[in-house]
Amino acid sequence: MLALPFLFLSWLLKARDFDEAKVLTLLRRSVATSYDTSEDHYNMISALHKSVRGSQPDAALYWLARMLTGGEDPVYICRRMVVCASEDIGLADNHALPLAVATLHACQQIGMPECRINLSHLVSYLSEAPKSTRSYEAYKRAEAAALGESDSSGYGKSYLYNPDYAHPVLNAYIPPQLQDAKFLKKAGDVSDKMWDEDALTTWEHNVNGGMPWEGRTNISVDKSEHELP
Numbered sequence: 001m002l003a004l005p006f007l008f009l010s011w012l013l014k015a016r017d018f019d020e021a022k023v024l025t026l027l028r029r030s031v032a033t034s035y036d037t038s039e040d041h042y043n044m045i046s047a048l049h050k051s052v053r054g055s056q057p058d059a060a061l062y063w064l065a066r067m068l069t070g071g072e073d074p075v076y077i078c079r080r081m082v083v084c085a086s087e088d089i090g091l092a093d094n095h096a097l098p099l100a101v102a103t104l105h106a107c108q109q110i111g112m113p114e115c116r117i118n119l120s121h122l123v124s125y126l127s128e129a130p131k132s133t134r135s136y137e138a139y140k141r142a143e144a145a146a147l148g149e150s151d152s153s154g155y156g157k158s159y160l161y162n163p164d165y166a167h168p169v170l171n172a173y174i175p176p177q178l179q180d181a182k183f184l185k186k187a188g189d190v191s192d193k194m195w196d197e198d199a200l201t202t203w204e205h206n207v208n209g210g211m212p213w214e215g216r217t218n219i220s221v222d223k224s225e226h227e228l229p
């Protein structure tokens with residue numbers, strides 16, 4: 001939708017009677033008609049987030065550019081990327097969050113148009129980064145336990161300050177009834193993940209050149225439990 005006004009723009013720029021005011025009016029109109037509803041904000045930020053999560057830098061940069069050329073606030077976009085850095089990349093790459101926060105700072109301090117370069121850097125980085133939801137999912141488990149548990153009696157009665165001892169000591173770090181809770185799963189633990197044979201076959205066919213996914217041989221998921229009807 002933006003292509004047409006930009007064609008006009010390049011034509012105007014070449015024209016001898018180039019009129020800056022006319023060009024600006026044209027640009028404003030193109031922006032107003034192509035990106036102006038709250039639905040656009042919601043759909044495009046969501047499309048950007050999904051593209052980054054799916055490790056698709058080209059798609060992610062496309063949605064970033066759609067939003068920025070539509071006049072979107074770069075700070076709004078970057079806030080979502082800060083969340084994404086921890087939610088989707090998390091422990092797989094601990095540089096993601098500091099880069100996202102530095103970019104947020106750049107968006108706030110520098111603003112457009114320069115900060116689009118920083119945002120492009122961030123979105124490219126997050127797209128290519130390995131992904132892990134381990135810490136995000138661990139927090140959700142911990143939160144569910146915290147909300148369901150108000151009894152913390154028996155916790156912290158006799159705390160032994162570890163550095164005082166020449167040997168390891170045992171403390172009760174958590175209420176006794178949660179003593180064996182495992183919120184943070186081991187890296188690579190996929191025991192509670194879904195297995196969708198159709199979705200995997202489609203991926204192998206369209207993305208992996210028809211070859212079986214390497215994880216088929218060395219990943220153990222309880223497939224029976226997750227088989228779709």
Ligand SMILES: *[C@@H]1O[C@H](CO)[C@@H](O)[C@H](O)[C@H]1NC(C)=O
Nearest residue numbers: 102103105106114115117118
């Ligand atoms: C943002 O990008 C500009 C242009 O490349 C660069 O000069 C600046 O250092 C960047 N800011 C941050 C915080 O990375």
Ligand SMILES: *[C@@H]1O[C@H](CO)[C@@H](O)[C@H](O)[C@H]1NC(C)=O
Nearest residue numbers: 188213214215216217218219
């Ligand atoms: C499968 O094993 C190979 C070789 O050990 C490893 O490089 C690869 O990352 C594993 N794939 C998955 C999905 O676990």
